[in-house]
Amino acid sequence: MEQMRANGSAISFEQGETVLSALKRAGIRVPTLCHIECLPPVGACRICVVEDTATGQLIPSCSFPAAPGLSVATHSVKALRARKTIVELLLANHPDDCLYCDRNLTCDLQKLAEELGVRQRRITGERIAQFVDNSSPAIMRDPEKCILCGKCVRTCEEIQGVSALDFSGRGSKSRISTAFDRSLNLSTCVACGQCVMACPTGALTERSSLREVLNALQDPKKTVVIQHAPAISVSLAEEFGLPAGSDIMGLMTAALKKIGFTAVFDTSFSADLTIMEEATELVERVKGGGVLPMITSCSPAWIKFAETFYPTVLPHLSTCKSPQQMLGAVIRHYWADTQGLDKKAVYSVSAMPCTAKKFEAEREEMLVKGAPDIDAVLTTRELAKLIRMYSIDLGKLEPVACDLPFGERSSAGKLFGASGGVMEAAIRTAHYLITGRELENLVVAAVRDGEGLRETTLTLGGLTLKAAVVSGLGSARKVLDEVAAGKSPYHFIEIMSCPGGCINGGGQPRGLDRDNVKKRLAALYAIDAAATLRVSHKNRAVADLYGKFLGKPGGHLSHELLHTTYQARTDLL
Amino acid sequence: MNTMTEQVLTRYPGAGRDKLIPILQEVQETDGYISKEAVALIGRHLGVPASKIYGVATFYNQFRFTPKGKYHIMVCRGTACHVKGSADILERIERALKIKAGETSRDGLFSIEVVACIGACGLAPVICVNGEYHGKLTGDAVEKIVKSYQEREAAHGN
Numbered sequence: 039m040e041q042m043r044a045n046g047s048a049i050s051f052e053q054g055e056t057v058l059s060a061l062k063r064a065g066i067r068v069p070t071l072c073h074i075e076c077l078p079p080v081g082a083c084r085i086c087v088v089e090d091t092a093t094g095q096l097i098p099s100c101s102f103p104a105a106p107g108l109s110v111a112t113h114s115v116k117a118l119r120a121r122k123t124i125v126e127l128l129l130a131n132h133p134d135d136c137l138y139c140d141r142n143l144t145c146d147l148q149k150l151a152e153e154l155g156v157r158q159r160r161i162t163g164e165r166i167a168q169f170v171d172n173s174s175p176a177i178m179r180d181p182e183k184c185i186l187c188g189k190c191v192r193t194c195e196e197i198q199g200v201s202a203l204d205f206s207g208r209g210s211k212s213r214i215s216t217a218f219d220r221s222l223n224l225s226t227c228v229a230c231g232q233c234v235m236a237c238p239t240g241a242l243t244e245r246s247s248l249r250e251v252l253n254a255l256q257d258p259k260k261t262v263v264i265q266h267a268p269a270i271s272v273s274l275a276e277e278f279g280l281p282a283g284s285d286i287m288g289l290m291t292a293a294l295k296k297i298g299f300t301a302v303f304d305t306s307f308s309a310d311l312t313i314m315e316e317a318t319e320l321v322e323r324v325k326g327g328g329v330l331p332m333i334t335s336c337s338p339a340w341i342k343f344a345e346t347f348y349p350t351v352l353p354h355l356s357t358c359k360s361p362q363q364m365l366g367a368v369i370r371h372y373w374a375d376t377q378g379l380d381k382k383a384v385y386s387v388s389a390m391p392c393t394a395k396k397f398e399a400e401r402e403e404m405l406v407k408g409a410p411d412i413d414a415v416l417t418t419r420e421l422a423k424l425i426r427m428y429s430i431d432l433g434k435l436e437p438v439a440c441d442l443p444f445g446e447r448s449s450a451g452k453l454f455g456a457s458g459g460v461m462e463a464a465i466r467t468a469h470y471l472i473t474g475r476e477l478e479n480l481v482v483a484a485v486r487d488g489e490g491l492r493e494t495t496l497t498l499g500g501l502t503l504k505a506a507v508v509s510g511l512g513s514a515r516k517v518l519d520e521v522a523a524g525k526s527p528y529h530f531i532e533i534m535s536c537p538g539g540c541i542n543g544g545g546q547p548r549g550l551d552r553d554n555v556k557k558r559l560a561a562l563y564a565i566d567a568a569a570t571l572r573v574s575h576k577n578r579a580v581a582d583l584y585g586k587f588l589g590k591p592g593g594h595l596s597h598e599l600l601h602t603t604y605q606a607r608t609d610l611l
Numbered sequence: 612m613n614t615m616t617e618q619v620l621t622r623y624p625g626a627g628r629d630k631l632i633p634i635l636q637e638v639q640e641t642d643g644y645i646s647k648e649a650v651a652l653i654g655r656h657l658g659v660p661a662s663k664i665y666g667v668a669t670f671y672n673q674f675r676f677t678p679k680g681k682y683h684i685m686v687c688r689g690t691a692c693h694v695k696g697s698a699d700i701l702e703r704i705e706r707a708l709k710i711k712a713g714e715t716s717r718d719g720l721f722s723i724e725v726v727a728c729i730g731a732c733g734l735a736p737v738i739c740v741n742g743e744y745h746g747k748l749t750g751d752a753v754e755k756i757v758k759s760y761q762e763r764e765a766a767h768g769n
């Protein structure tokens with residue numbers, strides 16, 4: 039560690055570190071707009087300037103290397119004025135739409151304007167009227183609110199390996215666009231929502247389904263039910279100012295009941311169901327000479343990614359629907375009957391940490407006789423909005439349990455919320471299916487904790503299986519290139535679209551702060567460690583569903599309701 | 612049309628990003644514009660996403676993304692023409708045809724391109740329609756010219 043000075047005190051830094059990162063460690067906050075922590079700095083927005091006290095010059099802290107002897111003032115009058123001017127320039131052609139904006143009170147630009155004391159429009163720039171793009175079922179783009187920070191472009195390209203968006207035009211006509219300014223639904227966008235997480239303004243948001251859900255809740259002819267994904271209960275707390283990693287399962291369920299959902303189900307239940315189907319499929323493929331490696335299919339942005347960029351890999355995808363769609367199917371085609379309800383009178387909502395789930399629910403492959411199994415998908419952020427809208431004070435609620443039969447879950451199902459979780463759950467069950475015995479140590483440490491490629495080799499009875507886990511679509515490309523070339527060493531691969539898995543999904547509390555994601559991850563592992571039911575195949579409610587309705591895993595009815603097909607999408611630009 | 616792009620690409624075996632601009636120029640020369648299909652092919656050849664190619668191409672004024680119209684109107688925005696009010700001329704044409712520079716009308720009849728000095732400064736401000744020069748223009752005059760082409764078409768059509 040070496041030393042530099044900030045605001046008169048010594049702070050330490052490591053070789054090669056930037057001033058910003060040294061300041062952060064020292065607990066000194068400097069605002070940023072274009073900086074993405076896990077990517078190389080670009081120094082585009084200059085909001086992060088600090089004053090070099092020796093020269094009086096302003097330097098961009100996010101891209102300036104820390105050096106011994108360097109001394110900076112982070113909040114000198116000069117630095118503050120410069121930041122304020124930058125914000126004023128950004129606002130010069132910005133709409134005054136805060137009151138009507140999805141980001142009102144959570145917007146980075148708005149917050150900066152407030153912090154820096156912007157009280158009037160000093161600079162007025164020419165505004166170019168642009169259309170809101172609401173063509174995608176998942177992502178909305180309002181270009182007039184864009185400040186051209188480029189974070190979406192870099193996230194989409196460098197983290198997700200998709201490159202649906204880029205800068206186009208020049209000068210005052212610079213804008214973020216898809217190829218040929220096509221609407222998002224005709225672009226290669228896979229709806230992952232990572233750009234939404236990155237965007238500092240309201241230029242990128244999910245396409246909200248709140249209005250539809252509210253209408254359904256008011257409709258006396260409808261029975262409205264909701265399911266919530268494994269990652270939600272450990273993420274929602276942050277939207278209410280509670281510490282990251284708090285598990286508020288019981289309170290959330292209580293809140294949803296209060297809002298008027300007739301039943302609150304846990305998608306972790308159908309994660310267990312997915313494992314029964316998927317482990318069965320894997321064993322069949324391995325024993326019956328099917329297409330290997332088999333790749334997981336629960337992440338809908340990954341599905342669209344495969345369909346767009348790796349159509350030849352599609353036969354490798356498990357045919358299992360995702361847990362959302364499996365639960366949607368059994369709610370409508372089984373549960374409704376058990377309640378004496380008309381299938382069509384059930385309005386099925388799902389709360390997901392994901393924007394791509396909105397796209398998934400609308401896929402034509404998911405329609406049964408033209409009707410969807412899931413009627414509306416809410417992101418974690420929308421769920422929080424819904425709870426606020428009903429003026430519910432979480433602190434005043436008594437926790438309640440989810441409704442049966444789809445409330446019982448193993449902690450293996452809960453692990454679906456993290457990258458590596460599907461693999462871990464599948465390994466636990468595949469071991470049992472093949473050997474008839476439980477794994478001695480249920481924790482599969484090799485696939486835990488991390489974003490890059492993790493692999494493990496398992497010996498199950500006489501079988502040796504190589505498995506790999508990867509998250510973040512950009513990181514998945516290497517593994518997929520191998521599969522496409524027929525050179526993959528693996529039997530089973532788990533791919534999650536978002537770096538770290540659903541706990542960092544595109545529908546989660548905004549921001550790219552990975553510290554919070556780590557806390558959500560720790561919460562999931564703590565739930566697993568404390569659980570008594572830790573394997574999907576021992577979930578009695580799942581066994582019961584097979585006994586009463588589905589028959590056996592991989593059976594006829596399963597194939598009809600719980601499995602799906604994919605389509606190559608080579609026409610997208 | 613694809614095959615034309617493919618022919619261009621065969622002249623750039625194993626090329627990388629740095630060859631993007633010359634390839635775009637050649638494709639525009641052979642096809643008259645940069646089509647979506649061409650971008651898809653170029654992208655695959657160079658390993659560059661379509662959004663990037665479009666981003667680069669829109670940075671320069673020289674590329675167009677729709678085929679030229681039957682009547683291709685080049686509006687000079689060189690210095691001499693600028694001084695003589697070519698901005699107005701351009702605006703009048705755009706308004707008369709309801710398209711912007713770089714675009715083609717829906718019926719495929721007209722397209723507008725902005726060019727630098729076309730060497731007829733003595734006649735400034737100048738436009739050139741399919742090789743036919745019209746000089747010393749005023750807003751009204753240029754509107755008449757556009758109308759005359761439209762009438763010519765209507766007459767042919769009937």
Ligand code: SF4
Pocket residue numbers: 132133134135136137139140141142143145146147148183239240241
């Ligand atoms: S993006 Fe931010 S600053 Fe712009 S209108 Fe929305 S809340 Fe206001």
Ligand code: SF4
Pocket residue numbers: 177190193194198200201202203226227228229230231232233234
């Ligand atoms: S949703 Fe994902 S794929 Fe689509 S533009 Fe955003 S980052 Fe790119």
Ligand code: SF4
Pocket residue numbers: 183184185186187188189190191214233236237238239241242
């Ligand atoms: S859309 Fe958002 S993330 Fe993308 S450049 Fe604009 S402000 Fe930045």
Ligand code: FES
Pocket residue numbers: 069070071072073080081082083084085086087098099100101
């Ligand atoms: S955050 Fe440093 S230049 Fe944008």
Ligand code: FES
Pocket residue numbers: 687688689690691692693727728729730731732733735736737
């Ligand atoms: S400037 Fe227009 S012809 Fe020379």
